[in-house]
Amino acid sequence: DTAVSQTPKYLVTQMGNDKSIKCEQNLGHDTMYWYKQDSKKFLKIMFSYNNKELIINETVPNRFSPKSPDKAHLNLHINSLELGDSAVYFCASSQGQGRYGYTFGSGTRLTVV
Amino acid sequence: QQQVKQSPQSLIVQKGGISIINCAYENTAFDYFPWYQQFPGKGPALLIAIRPDVSEKKEGRFTISFNKSAKQFSLHIMDSQPGDSATYFCAAKISQGGADGLTFGKGTHLIIQP
Numbered sequence: 001d002t003a004v005s006q007t008p009k010y011l012v013t014q015m016g017n018d019k020s021i022k023c024e025q026n027l028g029h030d031t032m033y034w035y036k037q038d039s040k041k042f043l044k045i046m047f048s049y050n051n052k053e054l055i056i057n058e059t060v061p062n063r064f065s066p067k068s069p070d071k072a073h074l075n076l077h078i079n080s081l082e083l084g085d086s087a088v089y090f091c092a093s094s095q096g097q098g099r100y101g102y103t104f105g106s107g108t109r110l111t112v113v
Numbered sequence: 114q115q116q117v118k119q120s121p122q123s124l125i126v127q128k129g130g131i132s133i134i135n136c137a138y139e140n141t142a143f144d145y146f147p148w149y150q151q152f153p154g155k156g157p158a159l160l161i162a163i164r165p166d167v168s169e170k171k172e173g174r175f176t177i178s179f180n181k182s183a184k185q186f187s188l189h190i191m192d193s194q195p196g197d198s199a200t201y202f203c204a205a206k207i208s209q210g211g212a213d214g215l216t217f218g219k220g221t222h223l224i225i226q227p
C-alpha cells in the first residue's frame with residue numbers, strides 16, 4: 001500500500017538519451033511535485049503541479065517536462081540527458097497546499113554515463 | 114541565495130544524549146516549518162512541523178523550538194537512539210499563494226553512537 005510510488009528505482013543511461021520516470025500517488029492528494037536531490041543531498045523543488053496550475057522552478061532546464069495524465073500521476077520526462085542530471089529524483093504529493101505535510105516517494109536514482 | 118540555512122552539516126551524539134540541529138530562514142513570508150527525516154535509500158518523511166504562532170512543539174522525543182524575531186528554529190531530539198541515525202532536513206514554505214513547494218536546508222547527517 002505504498003502511498004507515493006516511483007518507477008524505476010534505478011535508471012542508468014547514456015548521455016543524449018531521453019528517459020521518463022513515473023510517479024503515482026494513492027492518497028487522493030491534489031498537488032504533486034518533483035524534487036531533485038544532488039550528490040550532496042541538497043533537495044530542490046523542480047515542479048509543483050495540480051490540476052489547475054503547473055509551477056516550474058525557473059532554474060530547471062526545459063529538457064525536463066512533467067506530464068500528468070490524471071490527478072494521481074505525475075511523470076517526469078527528460079530529454080537529451082547530461083552528466084549533470086545524475087541525481088536522485090523524488091516525487092511527492094500534498095493536500096490543501098501542504099498544510100497536512102508532504103508525502104515523498106522512495107526516489108529514483110538516475111545515473112547518466 | 115539559500116533561503117534556509119541549516120547547521121551543523123554533520124553531528125555525532127552519544128546514545129541517550131540530546132541532538133540539536135539549527136536552522137535560520139530569510140523570507141519572512143514563510144509560515145510553515147517542518148522537519149524531515151531521511152534514511153539511506155528512502156524518501157524524506159515528515160517528522161514534526163510548527164507554525165509561527167507557537168514557540169515550541171513537542172511530539173514524543175522530538176521538539177521544535179521557534180524564534181520568530183530571530184528567524185530561527187531548531188530540532189531537539191531527546192534521549193537520542195541509534196535508530197535516530199539519519200539525515201535531517203529543515204524546511205519552510207509559504208502556505209498561501211505562489212509556488213507551493215518546500216524550501217529545504219542542506220541537511221544534517223546525524224550519527225548516534227551506541
